[in-house]
Amino acid sequence: MIALIQRVSCASVTVDGDLVGQIASGLLVLLGVEQQDNAQKAQRLAQRVLGYRVFSDQDGKMNLNLQQSGGSLLVVSQFTLVADTQKGMRPSFSRGAAPAEAQQWYHCFVEQCRQQGVHTETGKFAADMQVALVNDGPVTFWLQV
Template sequence: MIALIQRVSEASVKVDGEIVGSINQGLLVLLGVEKGDDEAKAKRLSERVLGYRIFEDEQGKMNLNVKQAGGEVLVVSQFTLPADTQKGMRPSFSKGAEPQEAERLYHYFSECCQQADVHTENGQFAADMKVALINDGPVTFWLQV
């Protein structure tokens, strides 16, 4: 399971021109689910994402996690993250989980974030989404479990 996390000042997701999820300061999480991923991996990745200290403290050092910073989380499914790009000029998606399993684990990941008392919004699984964000920094990290 892969999370590309971006520290944002704001972020939103539109489907068919309507906003389906939006946050102010916090993390935009692009989530990729791979074959063999399970609830244990989703829970562990949610803990890593929520605990990752990439927000500035009063001394200006990246020392706070999203909850300590009073931030929010926007989770967007991203089936292209597990793509194999090692050969050729076209990505292979054979490493990605089947859609039903990916959707289940995507929702489970979001539930884990909500259960940790962090306001969490979502995109719409398998939709053609338009994601808008203001990357704060820019600060972007790739986390994988």
């Protein structure tokens, strides 16, 4: 399971012209689900995302995590994160989980975050989404379990 996290001032997701998820300050998480992912990996990645210290403390150092900063989470499914791009001119998605399985672990990840008391918004799984964000920093990290 892969999470590309971006510290944002604001972020939103629109599907067919309708706003489906929106946050102010917090993290935008682009989430990719691989074939061997499971509930344990979803839980571990949620812990890492929520605990990762990417927000500035009073001295301007990245020492605070999402919960300490009081931020929110916007989670968007992104199957292209699991692409194999090592050869050729077209990505292979053979490492990606089947859609039903990916959706199950995507929702498991979201629920793990909500259970920790973090305000969590989402996109719409498998939809054609338009994601808007203001990357704060910019600060972007790749987390994988």
